[in-house]
Amino acid sequence: MKVDKELIKKVAENARLNLTESEIKNILPELKEILNNFEIIKKAPTKNIEPSFQPIEIKNVTREDKTSKCLSQKEVLKNTKHKSNGYFKGPKAI
Amino acid sequence: MILQHYLKEVKKGDVSIKKTVKAILREAKTLNKKHHCFNIISEDLALSQAEKQEKEPKGRLAGLPISIKDCICVKDVESRAGSEILKDYVPPFNATVVKKLVDEGAIIIGKTSQDEFGFGSFSTNTDNIPKNPLDTERSCGGSSGGSACFTQLTKHPHASISESTGGSIANPASFCGISGLTPTYGLVSRYGLIDYANSLDKIGIMSKTTEELSPIFDVIKGHDKKDSTSLDISSNSNNEVKKIAIIKEAFEIDPKIKDIILSNLEDYDVISLPLTKKYAIPTYYLIAMAEASTNLAKYCGLRYGSTLPLKGSFNQFFSEVRSKYFTKEAKRRIILGTFARMAGFRDAYYLKAMKTRTLIINEYKKAFKKYDVLISPTMPILSPKFSEIKKLSPLENYQMDTLTTGPNIAGLPHLSVPTNSIGKLPVGTLLISNHLEEDKLLNFGRKIEEK
Numbered sequence A: 001m002k003v004d005k006e007l008i009k010k011v012a013e014n015a016r017l018n019l020t021e022s023e024i025k026n027i028l029p030e031l032k033e034i035l036n037n038f039e040i041i042k043k044a045p046t047k048n049i050e051p052s053f054q055p056i057e058i059k060n061v062t063r064e065d066k067t068s069k070c071l072s073q074k075e076v077l078k079n080t081k082h083k084s085n086g087y088f089k090g091p092k093a094i
Numbered sequence B: 001m002i003l004q005h006y007l008k009e010v011k012k013g014d015v016s017i018k019k020t021v022k023a024i025l026r027e028a029k030t031l032n033k034k035h036h037c038f039n040i041i042s043e044d045l046a047l048s049q050a051e052k053q054e055k056e057p058k059g060r061l062a063g064l065p066i067s068i069k070d071c072i073c074v075k076d077v078e079s080r081a082g083s084e085i086l087k088d089y090v091p092p093f094n095a096t097v098v099k100k101l102v103d104e105g106a107i108i109i110g111k112t113s114q115d116e117f118g119f120g121s122f123s124t125n126t127d128n129i130p131k132n133p134l135d136t137e138r139s140c141g142g143s144s145g146g147s148a149c150f151t152q153l154t155k156h157p158h159a160s161i162s163e164s165t166g167g168s169i170a171n172p173a174s175f176c177g178i179s180g181l182t183p184t185y186g187l188v189s190r191y192g193l194i195d196y197a198n199s200l201d202k203i204g205i206m207s208k209t210t211e212e213l214s215p216i217f218d219v220i221k222g223h224d225k226k227d228s229t230s231l232d233i234s235s236n237s238n239n240e241v242k243k244i245a246i247i248k249e250a251f252e253i254d255p256k257i258k259d260i261i262l263s264n265l266e267d268y269d270v271i272s273l274p275l276t277k278k279y280a281i282p283t284y285y286l287i288a289m290a291e292a293s294t295n296l297a298k299y300c301g302l303r304y305g306s307t308l309p310l311k312g313s314f315n316q317f318f319s320e321v322r323s324k325y326f327t328k329e330a331k332r333r334i335i336l337g338t339f340a341r342m343a344g345f346r347d348a349y350y351l352k353a354m355k356t357r358t359l360i361i362n363e364y365k366k367a368f369k370k371y372d373v374l375i376s377p378t379m380p381i382l383s384p385k386f387s388e389i390k391k392l393s394p395l396e397n398y399q400m401d402t403l404t405t406g407p408n409i410a411g412l413p414h415l416s417v418p419t420n421s422i423g424k425l426p427v428g429t430l431l432i433s434n435h436l437e438e439d440k441l442l443n444f445g446r447k448i449e450e451k
Helices: A005-014 A022-042 A073-075 B002-012 B017-035 B042-057 B096-103 B145-154 B168-177 B213-220 B255-260 B274-298 B314-325 B328-341 B348-368 B388-391 B394-399 B405-409 B438-450
Strands: B038-041 B067-071 B106-113 B160-162 B179-182 B203-206 B244-247 B269-272 B374-377 B414-422 B425-433
Touching: A005 A022, A005 B328, A022 B274, A022 B328, A022 B348, A022 B394, A073 B244, B002 B213, B017 B038, B017 B042, B017 B067, B017 B145, B017 B414, B038 B145, B042 B106, B067 B145, B067 B388, B096 B106, B096 B160, B096 B213, B106 B145, B145 B160, B145 B168, B145 B203, B145 B405, B160 B168, B160 B213, B160 B328, B168 B414, B179 B213, B179 B438, B203 B213, B255 B374, B255 B414, B255 B425, B269 B414, B274 B328, B274 B348, B274 B394, B328 B348, B348 B405, B405 B425, B414 B438, B425 B438
Parallel strands: B067 B106, B067 B160, B244 B269, B244 B374
Antiparallel strands: B038 B106, B160 B203, B179 B203, B179 B414, B374 B425, B414 B425
16 A cells, blocks of 8 residues: 555545645655554454444444424524525535 | 532522622633633523522532533534534534533533544644643643633532543543543433544543532433433442552653652552553544544535535535635544545454454453452643644654543543642543443542542
């Protein structure tokens, strides 16, 4: 794996970030330093070890498919400038 | 016991809630000018709650002023998690923990300053940087810096609700000389918390002394249907601490800090946790950043938070908003977290970190077969100056969490107890117990404080 400008650009695009040339220039050596240091994790003896996606055992939670009280349309739309006729208004999709 | 004493006085009708609340609000405003501990002081809300409680005090925390870390939603009060991208976001609901406190009569006095989304160890990754109560040239620690700062400075009965992902309660508690409890993962509902990393985030409490944590802990813990990771079991009420051990690797630090901590302990064994020492930092940061990068995907200027005029395509618009309002550290963590989850790298980084987490949990679990409480310093250093922090690289910043990431990865309850000072700078002792054994920590913490 090569951590270079192209990789950072690709990752940024996936993450929906526009990085400037100077941001990429700064982030590249930082990322390299961090990843080099984290390489040690590859040596961890994890053969036959299951991953812990949670730190403590958690059971799946299900519930009956019933409607219940929720926020009103007015409350939900209160925090946006982009609304129209009781809906969120987004950028052009097509 | 200023807090319990006050609650009793309220019950007897010997103290005016309104007067207390007015006084703490005045104090908060004055302190904020110098120390920047609050992003918002919720004066109107606090006064209306005080008015109501004064007429008819109701609940286990009737009339008690509480500050809330900015990342926890309070209805009708701006809650932006120290970020610019959530500026002006006013939640239409209370987090479960806030609802529980208010239902028990607590008074919400404001939102405390923090690193953006909790991304930091010094509360410097934000626009409102809290200054250490004992030396304003130095950091309060992070990310719950504002909570710890005000908890130390206030002269009034008060506790603060904060949050830890990798050490964000213990670290500032240690640097500000107060007591900070991070409960077992899942014991306190995360509903209404502006997430950093879902499998690591835990809401906890700060107060001047360990004794004062208990009444708040009793109110905020417990199962919540609104949080699918909330535990449907209660914490263990056995608080007897028979055997303790100090963690060998954690004491390979400044001998002055080591001596202060050990001078308060008797009859301890020494235990080695080599896997935790070796792998905690990369394990923590890979998990935290992977989860953070998915959590931050929702901030795109559409439904809430900072935005721009609608222009361009979906991706162009969202990318513009995110690039403008996320700070450098948020961008760094998004890039690293997205990278660790990408096809081709996922197994080597993200999945490997999840497996290493199992190793670390197993190492602690083995130790708890023999010991009730494990002990380490909370931080390897004393609170640094802002000028020193500026010189640290991102990696050096992350390495400051070397002692707190272990219990956080494993979801173990831990308590930082103020333990003397070097000069005017406080030292904290970190107590760690097995899952759901908070009562052992609170019991043992009180004993250390008495010394």
